[in-house]
Protein backbone atom coordinates (compact mmCIF):
# COMPACT_ATOMS: atom_id res chain seq x y z
CA UNK A 118 0.00 0.00 0.00
CA UNK A 119 1.39 3.43 -0.93
CA UNK A 120 2.10 5.78 1.92
CA UNK A 121 0.91 9.29 1.12
CA UNK A 122 2.87 12.03 2.73
CA UNK A 123 2.34 15.74 2.27
CA UNK A 124 5.57 17.42 1.31
CA UNK A 125 4.59 21.03 1.57
CA UNK A 126 5.53 21.77 5.11
CA UNK A 127 8.07 23.85 6.93
CA UNK A 128 8.59 25.95 3.85
CA UNK A 129 9.51 23.03 1.59
CA UNK A 130 7.82 23.09 -1.71
CA UNK A 131 8.03 20.80 -4.61
CA UNK A 132 7.35 23.08 -7.55
CA UNK A 133 4.40 22.32 -9.75
CA UNK A 134 5.11 19.41 -12.00
CA UNK A 135 2.91 17.96 -14.64
CA UNK A 136 4.17 14.50 -15.21
CA UNK A 137 2.49 11.36 -16.48
CA UNK A 138 1.37 8.39 -14.37
CA UNK A 139 4.10 6.28 -15.91
CA UNK A 140 6.54 8.95 -14.90
CA UNK A 141 5.20 8.79 -11.34
CA UNK A 142 5.93 5.09 -11.35
CA UNK A 143 9.29 5.60 -12.88
CA UNK A 144 10.33 8.19 -10.33
CA UNK A 145 9.37 5.70 -7.64
CA UNK A 146 8.55 7.83 -4.70
CA UNK A 147 6.95 10.92 -6.17
CA UNK A 148 3.37 11.22 -7.26
CA UNK A 149 1.61 14.48 -7.77
CA UNK A 150 -2.08 14.88 -7.27
CA UNK A 151 -3.29 18.17 -8.54
CA UNK A 152 -6.00 20.16 -6.87
CA UNK A 153 -8.24 22.56 -8.80
CA UNK A 154 -5.53 25.15 -8.39
CA UNK A 155 -2.94 23.04 -10.08
CA UNK A 156 -0.55 23.89 -7.31
CA UNK A 157 1.23 21.70 -4.90
CA UNK A 158 -1.02 22.04 -1.87
CA UNK A 159 -2.03 18.49 -2.71
CA UNK A 160 1.38 17.37 -3.77
CA UNK A 161 2.09 14.09 -2.20
CA UNK A 162 4.98 11.77 -1.96
CA UNK A 163 4.06 8.12 -2.24
CA UNK A 164 6.36 5.28 -1.64
CA UNK A 165 5.97 1.56 -1.82
CA UNK A 166 8.65 1.16 0.75
CA UNK A 167 8.85 4.52 2.48
CA UNK A 168 12.30 5.99 2.06
CA UNK A 169 14.21 7.98 4.63
CA UNK A 170 12.92 10.99 2.75
CA UNK A 171 9.26 10.12 3.06
CA UNK A 172 9.68 9.12 6.67
CA UNK A 173 11.29 12.45 7.48
CA UNK A 174 8.73 14.37 5.50
CA UNK A 175 6.02 12.53 7.39
CA UNK A 176 7.65 13.28 10.70
CA UNK A 177 8.01 16.84 9.71
CA UNK A 178 4.40 17.18 8.63
CA UNK A 179 3.43 15.87 12.04
CA UNK A 180 5.70 18.40 13.64
CA UNK A 181 7.93 15.79 15.23
CA UNK A 182 11.07 16.65 13.35
CA UNK A 183 12.53 20.00 12.52
CA UNK A 184 13.92 20.58 9.05
CA UNK A 185 17.48 19.39 8.90
CA UNK A 186 20.15 20.06 6.30
CA UNK A 187 19.92 16.46 5.14
CA UNK A 188 16.16 16.67 4.66
CA UNK A 189 16.62 19.83 2.68
CA UNK A 190 19.22 18.17 0.53
CA UNK A 191 16.97 15.17 -0.07
CA UNK A 192 14.19 17.50 -1.14
CA UNK A 193 16.61 19.27 -3.43
CA UNK A 194 17.59 15.94 -4.94
CA UNK A 195 13.92 15.00 -5.47
CA UNK A 196 13.18 18.33 -7.06
CA UNK A 197 16.16 17.98 -9.34
CA UNK A 198 15.15 14.42 -10.27
CA UNK A 199 11.63 15.59 -11.15
CA UNK A 200 13.15 18.26 -13.41
CA UNK A 201 15.29 15.63 -15.07
CA UNK A 202 12.38 13.26 -15.62
CA UNK A 203 10.26 16.09 -16.95
CA UNK A 204 13.00 16.91 -19.44
CA UNK A 205 13.06 13.29 -20.52
CA UNK A 206 9.30 13.27 -21.14
CA UNK A 207 9.63 16.47 -23.18
CA UNK A 208 12.49 15.03 -25.23
CA UNK A 209 10.48 11.85 -25.85
CA UNK A 210 7.75 14.07 -27.35
CA UNK A 211 10.22 15.76 -29.65
CA UNK A 212 10.36 18.97 -27.61
CA UNK A 213 13.75 20.56 -28.13
CA UNK A 214 13.24 23.54 -25.85
CA UNK A 215 14.62 22.82 -22.38
CA UNK A 216 12.49 24.39 -19.70
CA UNK A 217 15.35 25.22 -17.39
CA UNK A 218 19.10 25.56 -17.73
CA UNK A 219 20.81 22.27 -17.04
CA UNK A 220 22.09 22.02 -13.51
CA UNK A 221 24.49 19.72 -11.77
CA UNK A 222 23.06 17.02 -9.54
CA UNK A 223 22.78 18.13 -5.91
CA UNK A 224 25.42 16.83 -3.55
CA UNK A 225 24.81 13.25 -2.53
CA UNK A 226 22.77 12.28 -5.59
CA UNK A 227 23.48 8.86 -6.91
CA UNK A 228 21.24 7.60 -9.63
CA UNK A 229 20.62 7.09 -13.29
CA UNK A 230 20.99 10.74 -14.27
CA UNK A 231 24.55 10.88 -13.03
CA UNK A 232 26.01 9.77 -16.30
CA UNK A 233 23.67 11.47 -18.73
CA UNK A 234 24.79 14.39 -20.77
CA UNK A 235 22.81 17.56 -20.14
CA UNK A 236 23.87 19.64 -23.10
CA UNK A 237 25.09 23.21 -23.28
CA UNK A 238 24.24 25.42 -20.35
CA UNK A 239 23.49 28.50 -22.42
CA UNK A 240 20.17 28.73 -24.28
CA UNK A 241 20.37 27.28 -27.77
CA UNK A 242 17.86 29.72 -29.28
CA UNK A 243 15.65 32.70 -28.44
CA UNK A 244 12.65 30.59 -27.45
CA UNK A 245 14.75 28.65 -24.98
CA UNK A 246 16.18 31.90 -23.62
CA UNK A 247 12.70 33.37 -23.15
CA UNK A 248 11.48 30.16 -21.50
CA UNK A 249 14.34 30.07 -18.99
CA UNK A 250 13.84 33.70 -18.14
CA UNK A 251 10.08 33.22 -17.81
CA UNK A 252 10.55 30.43 -15.31
CA UNK A 253 12.51 32.77 -13.03
CA UNK A 254 10.21 35.70 -13.62
CA UNK A 255 7.13 33.67 -12.69
CA UNK A 256 8.80 32.43 -9.48
CA UNK A 257 9.33 36.04 -8.44
CA UNK A 258 5.84 37.15 -9.44
CA UNK A 259 4.34 34.32 -7.41
CA UNK A 260 5.94 35.76 -4.31
CA UNK A 261 4.19 39.08 -4.88
CA UNK A 262 0.82 37.58 -5.85
CA UNK A 263 -0.11 34.40 -4.05
CA UNK A 264 -2.24 31.86 -5.81
CA UNK A 265 -4.81 32.10 -3.03
CA UNK A 266 -5.19 35.84 -3.62
CA UNK A 267 -5.47 35.28 -7.37
CA UNK A 268 -8.17 32.67 -6.88
CA UNK A 269 -10.20 35.12 -4.82
CA UNK A 270 -9.73 37.80 -7.47
CA UNK A 271 -10.87 35.36 -10.17
CA UNK A 272 -14.09 34.71 -8.23
CA UNK A 273 -14.92 38.40 -8.44
CA UNK A 274 -13.67 38.96 -11.97
CA UNK A 275 -16.16 40.01 -14.66
CA UNK A 276 -17.18 37.23 -17.08
CA UNK A 277 -14.96 36.56 -20.08
CA UNK A 278 -16.00 37.31 -23.64
CA UNK A 279 -16.41 34.64 -26.30
CA UNK A 280 -13.10 34.65 -28.19
CA UNK A 281 -13.84 31.69 -30.48
CA UNK A 282 -17.40 32.92 -31.16
CA UNK A 283 -16.06 36.35 -32.17
CA UNK A 284 -13.71 34.76 -34.72
CA UNK A 285 -16.46 32.57 -36.20
CA UNK A 286 -18.82 35.54 -36.46
CA UNK A 287 -16.22 37.74 -38.12
CA UNK A 288 -15.46 35.01 -40.63
CA UNK A 289 -19.15 34.68 -41.47
CA UNK A 290 -19.69 38.44 -41.57
CA UNK A 291 -16.75 39.36 -43.82
CA UNK A 292 -15.98 36.18 -45.76
CA UNK A 293 -12.33 36.73 -44.71
CA UNK A 294 -10.48 34.99 -41.91
CA UNK A 295 -11.40 36.56 -38.56
CA UNK A 296 -8.65 38.98 -37.53
CA UNK A 297 -6.76 38.77 -34.25
CA UNK A 298 -4.89 42.07 -34.33
CA UNK A 299 -1.75 42.19 -32.23
CA UNK A 300 -0.85 45.03 -29.88
CA UNK A 301 2.93 44.71 -29.91
CA UNK A 302 5.59 47.35 -29.37
CA UNK A 303 8.68 45.26 -30.14
CA UNK A 304 9.84 41.74 -30.86
CA UNK A 305 13.14 39.88 -30.65
CA UNK A 306 13.26 39.46 -34.42
CA UNK A 307 12.27 43.00 -35.43
CA UNK A 308 13.28 45.19 -32.49
CA UNK A 309 11.12 48.26 -31.84
CA UNK A 310 8.12 48.30 -34.17
CA UNK A 311 6.51 51.49 -32.92
CA UNK A 312 8.21 54.24 -30.95
CA UNK A 313 5.17 56.18 -29.77
CA UNK A 314 3.32 53.16 -28.56
CA UNK A 315 -0.08 53.74 -26.97
CA UNK A 316 -1.68 50.32 -26.46
CA UNK A 317 -5.19 51.67 -25.84
CA UNK A 318 -5.15 53.92 -28.93
CA UNK A 319 -3.92 51.03 -31.06
CA UNK A 320 -6.53 48.66 -29.66
CA UNK A 321 -9.31 51.15 -30.32
CA UNK A 322 -8.09 51.69 -33.88
CA UNK A 323 -7.99 47.94 -34.46
CA UNK A 324 -11.54 47.61 -33.18
CA UNK A 325 -12.77 50.39 -35.48
CA UNK A 326 -10.94 48.69 -38.35
CA UNK A 327 -12.94 45.47 -37.91
CA UNK A 328 -10.66 43.24 -35.80
CA UNK A 329 -12.60 40.36 -34.28
CA UNK A 330 -10.20 39.91 -31.36
CA UNK A 331 -6.98 41.44 -30.08
CA UNK A 332 -3.71 39.83 -29.04
CA UNK A 333 -1.85 41.74 -26.34
CA UNK A 334 1.82 40.99 -25.68
CA UNK A 335 2.35 40.87 -21.94
CA UNK A 336 6.02 39.91 -21.92
CA UNK A 337 8.08 42.88 -20.79
CA UNK A 338 11.69 41.85 -21.38
CA UNK A 339 11.54 40.65 -24.98
CA UNK A 340 8.43 42.38 -26.40
CA UNK A 341 8.18 45.53 -24.26
CA UNK A 342 4.65 44.55 -23.38
CA UNK A 343 2.94 44.23 -20.03
CA UNK A 344 -0.10 43.05 -18.14
CA UNK A 345 -0.91 46.70 -17.54
CA UNK A 346 -1.63 46.98 -21.29
CA UNK A 347 -4.14 44.16 -21.08
CA UNK A 348 -5.80 45.82 -18.10
CA UNK A 349 -5.80 49.26 -19.68
CA UNK A 350 -7.35 48.02 -22.93
CA UNK A 351 -10.02 46.16 -21.03
CA UNK A 352 -10.81 49.12 -18.78
CA UNK A 353 -10.97 51.49 -21.77
CA UNK A 354 -14.12 49.70 -22.92
CA UNK A 355 -12.71 47.88 -25.95
CA UNK A 356 -15.22 45.14 -26.74
CA UNK A 357 -13.05 42.76 -28.76
CA UNK A 358 -12.09 39.67 -26.74
CA UNK A 359 -8.44 39.76 -25.64
CA UNK A 360 -5.74 37.12 -26.04
CA UNK A 361 -2.99 37.23 -23.42
CA UNK A 362 0.10 36.63 -25.54
CA UNK A 363 2.51 35.12 -23.05
CA UNK A 364 4.97 32.29 -22.68
CA UNK A 365 2.99 30.10 -20.31
CA UNK A 366 5.10 27.67 -18.32
CA UNK A 367 3.08 27.54 -15.11
CA UNK A 368 -0.66 27.41 -14.27
CA UNK A 369 -0.20 30.41 -11.98
CA UNK A 370 0.09 32.52 -15.15
CA UNK A 371 -3.37 31.43 -16.25
CA UNK A 372 -4.95 32.71 -13.05
CA UNK A 373 -2.95 35.91 -13.32
CA UNK A 374 -4.01 36.48 -16.94
CA UNK A 375 -7.65 35.93 -15.96
CA UNK A 376 -7.43 38.56 -13.22
CA UNK A 377 -5.88 41.04 -15.66
CA UNK A 378 -8.73 40.88 -18.14
CA UNK A 379 -7.73 38.12 -20.59
CA UNK A 380 -10.44 36.21 -22.44
CA UNK A 381 -8.00 33.74 -24.00
CA UNK A 382 -4.41 32.60 -23.50
CA UNK A 383 -1.70 31.26 -25.78
CA UNK A 384 -0.20 27.81 -25.16
CA UNK A 385 2.95 27.04 -27.16
CA UNK A 386 3.36 23.36 -28.03
CA UNK A 387 7.11 23.83 -28.53
CA UNK A 388 7.56 24.39 -24.78
CA UNK A 389 4.75 22.33 -23.20
CA UNK A 390 4.34 18.58 -22.99
CA UNK A 391 1.08 16.92 -24.05
CA UNK A 392 0.06 16.42 -20.44
CA UNK A 393 0.74 20.05 -19.61
CA UNK A 394 -1.35 21.19 -22.58
CA UNK A 395 -4.18 18.88 -21.50
CA UNK A 396 -4.06 20.15 -17.94
CA UNK A 397 -3.80 23.83 -18.86
CA UNK A 398 -6.68 23.48 -21.31
CA UNK A 399 -8.87 22.12 -18.54
CA UNK A 400 -7.81 24.88 -16.19
CA UNK A 401 -8.60 27.52 -18.82
CA UNK A 402 -12.01 26.01 -19.45
CA UNK A 403 -12.73 26.12 -15.75
CA UNK A 404 -11.81 29.80 -15.63
CA UNK A 405 -13.84 30.63 -18.75
CA UNK A 406 -10.79 31.28 -20.93
CA UNK A 407 -10.35 30.17 -24.53
CA UNK A 408 -6.97 28.76 -25.57
CA UNK A 409 -4.97 29.23 -28.72
CA UNK A 410 -2.61 26.27 -28.99
CA UNK A 411 0.31 27.18 -31.23
CA UNK A 412 2.31 24.78 -33.39
CA UNK A 413 5.21 25.26 -35.78
CA UNK A 414 5.73 21.92 -37.46
CA UNK A 415 4.15 18.60 -38.39
CA UNK A 416 5.26 16.92 -35.20
CA UNK A 417 3.67 19.55 -32.97
CA UNK A 418 0.53 19.48 -35.09
CA UNK A 419 0.33 15.70 -34.66
CA UNK A 420 0.75 16.08 -30.91
CA UNK A 421 -1.99 18.67 -30.44
CA UNK A 422 -4.41 16.76 -32.65
CA UNK A 423 -4.07 13.99 -30.08
CA UNK A 424 -5.19 16.29 -27.26
CA UNK A 425 -8.93 16.41 -26.57
CA UNK A 426 -10.84 19.67 -26.46
CA UNK A 427 -8.74 22.05 -28.56
CA UNK A 428 -10.90 24.49 -30.51
CA UNK A 429 -8.25 26.88 -31.82
CA UNK A 430 -4.94 25.84 -33.33
CA UNK A 431 -2.44 28.47 -34.40
CA UNK A 432 0.13 27.70 -37.07
CA UNK A 433 3.06 30.02 -36.62
CA UNK A 434 4.89 30.78 -39.84
CA UNK A 435 7.84 32.12 -37.86
CA UNK A 436 10.34 29.63 -36.61
CA UNK A 437 10.77 30.73 -33.01
CA UNK A 438 14.21 29.16 -33.10
CA UNK A 439 15.62 30.80 -36.24
CA UNK A 440 13.12 33.70 -36.82
CA UNK A 441 12.71 32.61 -40.43
CA UNK A 442 9.19 33.43 -41.68
CA UNK A 443 7.57 31.33 -44.39
CA UNK A 444 3.82 31.48 -44.88
CA UNK A 445 3.84 28.24 -46.85
CA UNK A 446 4.24 26.59 -43.44
CA UNK A 447 0.50 27.11 -42.92
CA UNK A 448 -0.29 25.38 -46.20
CA UNK A 449 2.11 22.54 -45.52
CA UNK A 450 0.66 21.76 -42.08
CA UNK A 451 -2.91 21.79 -43.38
CA UNK A 452 -2.32 19.28 -46.12
CA UNK A 453 -2.98 15.57 -45.87
CA UNK A 454 -4.12 13.70 -42.80
CA UNK A 455 -3.71 16.61 -40.37
CA UNK A 456 -5.89 18.86 -42.51
CA UNK A 457 -8.51 16.12 -42.74
CA UNK A 458 -8.61 15.70 -38.95
CA UNK A 459 -8.88 19.46 -38.42
CA UNK A 460 -11.87 19.69 -40.75
CA UNK A 461 -13.47 16.66 -39.13
CA UNK A 462 -13.11 18.20 -35.67
CA UNK A 463 -14.30 21.59 -36.94
CA UNK A 464 -11.31 23.32 -35.35
CA UNK A 465 -10.51 26.89 -36.23
CA UNK A 466 -7.00 27.25 -37.57
CA UNK A 467 -5.28 30.59 -37.06
CA UNK A 468 -2.54 31.56 -39.54
CA UNK A 469 0.11 33.46 -37.56
CA UNK A 470 3.04 35.74 -38.50
CA UNK A 471 4.42 37.21 -41.68
CA UNK A 472 1.09 38.33 -43.20
CA UNK A 473 1.47 41.66 -45.00
CA UNK A 474 -0.75 41.81 -48.09
CA UNK A 475 -4.20 40.81 -49.40
CA UNK A 476 -2.40 38.08 -51.37
CA UNK A 477 -0.93 36.68 -48.15
CA UNK A 478 -4.41 36.60 -46.60
CA UNK A 479 -5.86 34.92 -49.70
CA UNK A 480 -3.02 32.37 -49.66
CA UNK A 481 -3.56 31.24 -46.04
CA UNK A 482 -7.33 31.33 -46.47
CA UNK A 483 -7.07 29.00 -49.46
CA UNK A 484 -4.91 26.75 -47.29
CA UNK A 485 -7.81 26.44 -44.83
CA UNK A 486 -7.45 29.05 -42.07
CA UNK A 487 -10.55 30.75 -40.69
CA UNK A 488 -8.59 33.27 -38.64
CA UNK A 489 -5.29 35.15 -38.81
CA UNK A 490 -3.05 36.68 -36.16
CA UNK A 491 -1.29 39.78 -37.45
CA UNK A 492 1.10 42.13 -35.69
CA UNK A 493 3.90 43.89 -37.51
CA UNK A 494 2.16 44.82 -40.75
CA UNK A 495 -0.67 46.68 -39.02
CA UNK A 496 0.90 47.96 -35.80
CA UNK A 497 3.60 49.79 -37.78
CA UNK A 498 1.09 51.88 -39.71
CA UNK A 499 0.51 55.48 -38.66
CA UNK A 500 -3.16 54.62 -38.68
CA UNK A 501 -3.66 50.96 -37.69
CA UNK A 502 -7.35 51.20 -38.64
CA UNK A 503 -6.38 51.92 -42.25
CA UNK A 504 -3.64 49.30 -41.91
CA UNK A 505 -6.33 46.64 -41.53
CA UNK A 506 -8.14 47.78 -44.69
CA UNK A 507 -4.78 47.69 -46.50
CA UNK A 508 -4.05 44.18 -45.26
CA UNK A 509 -7.37 42.79 -46.50
CA UNK A 510 -7.59 45.02 -49.58
CA UNK A 511 -11.00 46.06 -48.36
CA UNK A 512 -12.69 47.81 -45.46
CA UNK A 513 -13.82 45.02 -43.09
CA UNK A 514 -15.16 47.27 -40.33
CA UNK A 515 -18.71 46.76 -39.05
CA UNK A 516 -19.93 49.99 -40.60
Ligand SMILES: O=C(O)c1ccccc1NCC(=O)[C@H](O)[C@H](O)COP(=O)(O)O
Pocket residue numbers: 243244299301304305306307433435437440469470471472490491492493494
Ligand atom coordinates in the same frame (compact mmCIF):
# COMPACT_ATOMS: atom_id res chain seq x y z
O1 LIG B 1 8.23 37.86 -33.32
C1 LIG B 1 9.26 37.39 -32.79
O2 LIG B 1 10.38 37.85 -33.00
C2 LIG B 1 9.14 36.23 -31.84
C3 LIG B 1 10.28 35.67 -31.31
C4 LIG B 1 10.20 34.62 -30.41
C5 LIG B 1 8.98 34.14 -30.02
C6 LIG B 1 7.82 34.71 -30.56
C7 LIG B 1 7.90 35.73 -31.46
N1 LIG B 1 6.78 36.33 -31.99
C8 LIG B 1 5.47 36.07 -31.58
C9 LIG B 1 4.61 35.90 -32.75
O3 LIG B 1 4.44 34.79 -33.12
C10 LIG B 1 4.08 37.12 -33.47
O4 LIG B 1 4.05 38.20 -32.60
C11 LIG B 1 2.70 36.97 -34.08
O5 LIG B 1 2.48 35.77 -34.70
C12 LIG B 1 2.47 38.11 -35.09
O6 LIG B 1 3.47 38.04 -36.08
P1 LIG B 1 3.73 39.24 -37.10
O7 LIG B 1 2.45 39.54 -37.81
O8 LIG B 1 4.75 38.75 -38.05
O9 LIG B 1 4.18 40.42 -36.29
